[in-house]
Structure formats: C-alpha cells, structure tokens
Amino acid sequence: MGVVALADFGSTFTKVRLVEPEEGLLLAQAEAPTSIETDLMDGYAAALEAARRAAGPASAAIEEQLAVSSAGGGLKVAAIGLVEDLTAAAARQAALNSGARVEVVLAGALSDEQLDQLQAARPEIVLFAGGTDGGQAELVLENARRLGARGIGGNAVVACNAAVAAEAAELLRAGGNQVEIAANVMPELGRIDIDPVREVILRVFLEHVIGGKGLSASADFQRMVRLPTPEAVLEATRLLGDVAVIDIGGATTDVHSNRTEEVEMPGIEDPLLPAPLTLRTVEGDLGMRFGAAGVAAVDGRWIADEAGGEGEAIRQAVSLRTRDPKWLPEGEAALRLDGLLATACATHALARHCGTMLLTPGRNGPPTLVRSGPDLREVELVLGTGGVFAHRDDGKEILQKALARRGPRSLTPAEPRLGVDANYVLAAAGLLATEDREAAVRLLQRELDLTPS
Secondary structure, three states: OOEEEEEEEOOOEEEEEEEEOOOOEEEEEEEEEOOOOOOHHHHHHHHHHHHHHHHHHHHHHEEEEEEEEOHHHOEEEEEEEOOOOOHHHHHHHHHHHOOEEEEEEEEOOOOHHHHHHHHHHOOOEEEEEEOOOOOOOHHHHHHHHHHHHHOOOEEEEEEEOOOOHHHHHHHHHOOOEEEEEOOOOOOEOOEOOOHHHHHHHHHHHHHHHHHHHOOOOOHHHHHHEEEEHHHHHHHHHHHOOOEEEEEEOOOOEEEEEEOOOOOOOOOOEOOOOOOOOEEEEEEOOOOOOOOHHHHHHHHHHHHHHHHOOOHHHHHHHHHHHHHOOOOOOOOHHHHHHHHHHHHHHHHHHHHHHOOEEEEEOOOOOOOEEEEOOOOOOOOOEEEEEOHHHHOOOOHHHHHHHHHHOOOOOEOOOOOOEEEEOOOOOHHHHHHHOOOOHHHHHHHHHHHOEOOOO
16 A cells, blocks of 8 residues: 545544555645635645645545544434433443433433433434333333324434344334344443444444535545544554553543453442443543633632632633634643643543542451442553643643542552653554555654653
8 A cells, every 4th residue: 555645524623634554654634714604625625735835745645534523513312211320320431431412311212301301412322222122122122102193203222232232223113214224232231242233333333424525626625534533543542452542622522441351359349330441432521622611610729829820811721712612722821721621631631530449347347348330450552532631742741740640549550661642643643544554653653752751
C-alpha cells in the first residue's frame, strides 16, 4: 500500500493525516473547518490540499483515502433493556463501545412517557435488549410490540433473549423499522457480550446511517467512512495493550481502556455486571468549553484554590469558555486555568471510568469487600489525547496531577507510564488498522510520546 490519506470529519474541524504505512511514518498533517453548512467534502479537500503541500512530492503517491466521522452529531443510539443495572446497562455499554453517543437509556415496561422521550431523542439506531437467553420473554415482546406500534421508524438492532429475538424483530419491522438481529448482549447473568452487537451496529452505521445524514452529496464520502471517530480511538486503544486513554474535548471527556486480562482478587466480590476488558465511557458534564460549567460544578473549589483567584472571576472565565467554544486562551492566567480545567476533567472522568473498592456489611458475618467496577491499578500506560494535549507542552504534568488526586479506594492506575498524543494519531491509527493492523502499530510506536516522565 502506498501513502494513505486518513481523515477525521469532526464537528468543528476536519483533520487529515498522510501516512506511509510501510514505515508507519506520519508524512504530514493538516486541518480545515468542517464544512457542515455546504458539503463535508469541501472542508476535506481544503485539508487534503494543505497536507499535500506539507508532504511535498511524497503526496503524489496517495493510493487510498479513508475516514472516520463524528460530524452531524456522530452516531446517536438509544439503549433499551429490562433491568436498569443489567440488560439496560449492558446495552448502553455496547452502544458506547460502538463509538456512539447514547441519547437515552430506557428500562422496564415501556410507558407512553418513555416512548415520548425516545421519540424526542431521535436516535439513528435503537438498540433493543432485554432478558437472558431462555429467560424473560413476555415483557421483551410486549416492549417490542409497544415500540413497533408507536411507528417511530428508523434503524433497530435487536440483541435480546435469543429465544424471542426473531419475533421481537418482526414486531419492530411492523412499525417501519429496518431491523438487524445480533447475539444477546447479556446471554446470562453476570456475562456481557459486546463484540457481536458492536459489529452489527457498525454495519448499520455504514450501510444506513452515514449516508442518510445528508452530510455530503459525494459518493466518495460514504465510501471513505469506515468508523465513527470514537470507535477508531477505541480500536487504537486495543493496539496499545494495557492502557487508559483520556480524551478531553470541548463538550465531553471520554475514557477508553483496555486490559489484556482481569485481575484475580480472591475473597473480593465482583460487580453484578462485570465491565468488559475493553471499555469506553463518556462524561457529558466534563469538557473544556461547552462542558466547562460542569467541571466548575464538580471541582470549582479545587480550581479556585489552585488558580489563586476569586470565585466570581473563575465563574466569569468559565462562562466565557461555555459561550464561545472556539475561544483560545491568551496570557498566563488563561492558560493556567485551561490546564486546571483539563486536570479536573481527567481526574473525574478517570475516577468514574474505574471501579472503587467498597466495604459493605456482611449478612450475619464480617463486612465484605466489593469491587464496584473495572480494576485499572495495574494498567501500564495512561495516554492523553485531545486539543489540550496537542496544543500544550505540559500534557504529562496534567496527567500526573490528575492521577495524584486519586481517591483512597479508587482502582485507577497506580504507577503507569504517561504519554501524549500530540499529533492526533490515535483515530488515524484505529482507522488504518481496518486496512493494515501492523502498519497502525508502527504508526503508534513512531508518533506517540511514550518516553518515561
């Protein structure tokens, strides 16, 4: 394979990376405003031309053009299950691991109010789960009947009790939905099976969703797009082994983690729904611009103490960032506050992503230790990605401060190496892996800043 153009259609900017896969070499990078108001290929053409100029004669050898996309709101999914902490939670996690934005999660017998909520959310895919294999069937079918009768239409993926999945799919098709069936996302209590569902969601995204968004009149756009952007980052995370990736954006902070094996802890109870070894979480209240108010709400006192400023001044600075997501900091005070916001985002997003060790009262016996979520204490690498890590030179210090603030019972990484994705190569590498996995590994090894702190 010759030079590959790897594009990321973002909500604000379209980024292009030119990569020589044989050596895993990043030849050039460029970006242009995402042309959502005209045609996404306009912004892509501008970014590609800038990257070609930067690469020089090497760009003449471009043989393939691939893309990921989060433009137009990304992939919007609604998750439905029977029990909030079981099948509904499993469906939500499967959607997140597919690179989706989860618009709404519904559990139990679907009411008119819940169906109204679902209809208002306008998801592009409804992930319909419920019941273990051979378990609850009547309520699963009743939910499918009510959902089909509402006639919402659109795309649905059925991942419920396998014994009634085909019948549930027919009930949804009767309501005008295009329906695909996947393996049950929770085939038995205590086991979550995400990958088959993720593969079906990705197929529906490529075949029905991406072309239906009206983002481009060009057939090249639909041909190029292979993954939602978060799914590409998660794919790159898998390539890095035992790792936690903190992706700090303007509106949200995502955490992706991968563990090659579960840590065995004799005598300690696991959560009712164990976390998968590869996990993505999204914190919608933590971000550098749209999400800045949420950061101040959960960590405002610490930010004010560290900034040495008055609470009112901090509130005004946060308000400025919330109102104008394209605002860039100038001056030492503004840069310092951005660094503190990033530290707070990383601190709380990682803490929520990881588990906690809880001491619960025992039944007629001594207290019992319970692990509430994934144990990442042995993770070898914590990697920062996003604009704050690409445009600052203190990314590792931000990660260090966030890890130092870990709670006493937290299962966050204990002594990891730290790295920074300074050139936004994670999504590009995950995309490249769809064509050449080894080339993607070479790109990551070359371009990520993984030197010891």
